[in-house]
Amino acid sequence: MGGQMVEYEDASPEVRAVYDDIMATRKTDLINNFWKVLANHPPTLRRTWESIKEVMAPGALDPLTKEMVYLAVSATNNCKYCIASHTAAARKAGMTDEMLGELLAVVGMANETNRLANGYRVQVDERFKS
Amino acid sequence: MGGQMVEYEDASPEVRAVYDDIMATRKTDLINNFWKVLANHPPTLRRTWESIKEVMAPGALDPLTKEMVYLAVSATNNCKYCIASHTAAARKAGMTDEMLGELLAVVGMANETNRLANGYRVQVDERFKS
Amino acid sequence: MGGQMVEYEDASPEVRAVYDDIMATRKTDLINNFWKVLANHPPTLRRTWESIKEVMAPGALDPLTKEMVYLAVSATNNCKYCIASHTAAARKAGMTDEMLGELLAVVGMANETNRLANGYRVQVDERFKS
Amino acid sequence: MGGQMVEYEDASPEVRAVYDDIMATRKTDLINNFWKVLANHPPTLRRTWESIKEVMAPGALDPLTKEMVYLAVSATNNCKYCIASHTAAARKAGMTDEMLGELLAVVGMANETNRLANGYRVQVDERFKS
Amino acid sequence: MGGQMVEYEDASPEVRAVYDDIMATRKTDLINNFWKVLANHPPTLRRTWESIKEVMAPGALDPLTKEMVYLAVSATNNCKYCIASHTAAARKAGMTDEMLGELLAVVGMANETNRLANGYRVQVDERFKS
Amino acid sequence: MGGQMVEYEDASPEVRAVYDDIMATRKTDLINNFWKVLANHPPTLRRTWESIKEVMAPGALDPLTKEMVYLAVSATNNCKYCIASHTAAARKAGMTDEMLGELLAVVGMANETNRLANGYRVQVDERFKS
The missing domain is CATH 1.20.1290.10 (AhpD-like)
Structure with missing residues (x-):
């Protein structure tokens, strides 16, 4: 780990589901290295993405x-x-x-x-x- | 020093000039403790206030x-x-x-x-x- | 200095003694760059190593x-x-x-x-x- | 806000649900001031509690x-x-x-x-x- | 612990020896709260004092x-x-x-x-x- | 921006005036990358240089x-x-x-x-x- 990246084609279904949601939400087909590295610990990938998605959405x-x-x-x-x-x-x-x-x-x-x-x-x- | 505050009535003309500008700029007659303590070193008081005034002014x-x-x-x-x-x-x-x-x-x-x-x-x- | 490393063969006896203790304690023949750079200031090398050795030893x-x-x-x-x-x-x-x-x-x-x-x-x- | 605490009796149903889960999970009837203050922004209360609960649970x-x-x-x-x-x-x-x-x-x-x-x-x- | 202080009269011989050295080195009969709290973990008290004494001594x-x-x-x-x-x-x-x-x-x-x-x-x- | 440097020959008169003062004050004909990057925002270049010049001058x-x-x-x-x-x-x-x-x-x-x-x-x- 430590910098190693999980690419889409090598990812588990759980990780792919997060990648898909990132690409759909951000209207892009690029996944930043940050997410590819977090994918080494899928619960952290999922939890962090869900928090970021909620926190960075337009609001007040x-x-x-x-x-x-x-x-x-x-x-x-x-x-x-x-x-x-x-x-x-x-x-x-x-x-x-x-x-x-x-x-x-x-x-x-x-x-x-x-x-x-x-x-x-x-x-x-x-x-x-x- | 270290927490001691310079009140307007005890301040030198140099310090009073900064206090006057703070009050005029901020449309208040209150000087925050921060400035009263910085007044122990008048060059820092003046320089910091001038920078803050410039940096915090409306712009882009x-x-x-x-x-x-x-x-x-x-x-x-x-x-x-x-x-x-x-x-x-x-x-x-x-x-x-x-x-x-x-x-x-x-x-x-x-x-x-x-x-x-x-x-x-x-x-x-x-x-x-x- | 600033990044320059003191290799074993160029080290003073004082520095070599620390290197020897590091290698013996850690059961390795490698000295990390950190120690090679600290060796520019031998008292810091010695003091830091002795502290690390004590602090990182098994205890509670x-x-x-x-x-x-x-x-x-x-x-x-x-x-x-x-x-x-x-x-x-x-x-x-x-x-x-x-x-x-x-x-x-x-x-x-x-x-x-x-x-x-x-x-x-x-x-x-x-x-x-x- | 800024230090003001939301007590259970004054809390909305959304906040009470989080308080209830905190007390059940931690087997206590005390809510720390931290949560009472976060309750000023219910989405942050909920999201932070859910993350903490997941991250601090026993695992590896x-x-x-x-x-x-x-x-x-x-x-x-x-x-x-x-x-x-x-x-x-x-x-x-x-x-x-x-x-x-x-x-x-x-x-x-x-x-x-x-x-x-x-x-x-x-x-x-x-x-x-x- | 956490803020609790070990006074000289309640201290173990090991702790007293450090206190004595602090007072002798600093030519004072006062022990700062910092040392009295560190005394809850005598190895840290000793090691920290010895490092501070060496590092803060006049040199270059x-x-x-x-x-x-x-x-x-x-x-x-x-x-x-x-x-x-x-x-x-x-x-x-x-x-x-x-x-x-x-x-x-x-x-x-x-x-x-x-x-x-x-x-x-x-x-x-x-x-x-x- | 973000790392891009403004060279003397491409600089506005406002930026050149600061560069000239830096070189005169420091008795050098080299401008550090730091100033060349700050030159992307000329008010920050000027204000930061003036503060540094004042703060780093010999005094007490x-x-x-x-x-x-x-x-x-x-x-x-x-x-x-x-x-x-x-x-x-x-x-x-x-x-x-x-x-x-x-x-x-x-x-x-x-x-x-x-x-x-x-x-x-x-x-x-x-x-x-x-």
């Missing part, structure tokens, strides 16, 4: 906003795979160069002020506690 | 989206102060309970899949590299 | 559990080297594909719920404080 | 090992709530003081060596890549 | 620089206890308010640019690889 | 100490680019192999004890709170 937040939040977290954690795939997904959902520029500027500032607040041990304002 | 992304991205980073880093203050700021900018619920759901999933991608050492798909 | 927890905990931390931190070397070590200690699958599933969920608990600012239950 | 890894891995991640991320609740859960599953001592010793060492490997930019050994 | 870097680096890491990780204790230790070693201000400014900027470098997936310059 | 802390703190944060966050570039910058400012060895030893220990303090939930000593 639109899909573009959700993809940008995903990218913000991935850049903060430095997950190389996730940054690459969610930059692509956010672009597909409409993110322009200018929006990416502003997004990363906010991510950068948030990471800076997070450490200033921690390092100076700033007390939470009373009005923010409620 | 609207202020609400920026506040939610800020909150997503702060929840990922577990900066207690930042979570409290940016939850309040996002609500003021229009975030509903339903939007917060979806936002944190995405943040949670991103943190989960970041570790699955890392732990399984997933290779970046060729088409995400360009 | 068995070596496999310890290796899996090590891997869980490394996946959370996204330390590429550590994920690779401790996945190998855990497999050598008996970790199967199924166990790795469940391990990373827990790591993923823990990283997700950590952010949900942070983001919602959940108060610690009284009964968990004692 | 026993429940105690899983709780200790959960705690290791939470200590690494400094999630105060999660450390408190999963220390309690691990103790209930059989973790002794000695086991906790060894667990945290491994967590500490892993966090140390993660940074040594990163800081020295150690290349992954060829034999760990496969 | 002076003790003040070392304390400031410690604080920089602790602010980045948001370890509340460590920020509080190492701010105190750095002040004792000579850190002024101005130095703390500059230190946290660097820590903040480093955390910002770390995410900009990650988020934009900047390739390492050839001349930095050697 | 000397430039070498600042570079080592930067490196300590980057190693903790595992920002590959930042570790490579700031190791080079610190060496240029006078960091020897011995100093790097001690620096990373402190970074490693800080990351270890941060988790021990978190994992054991150590209460902050009263005298560290003021």
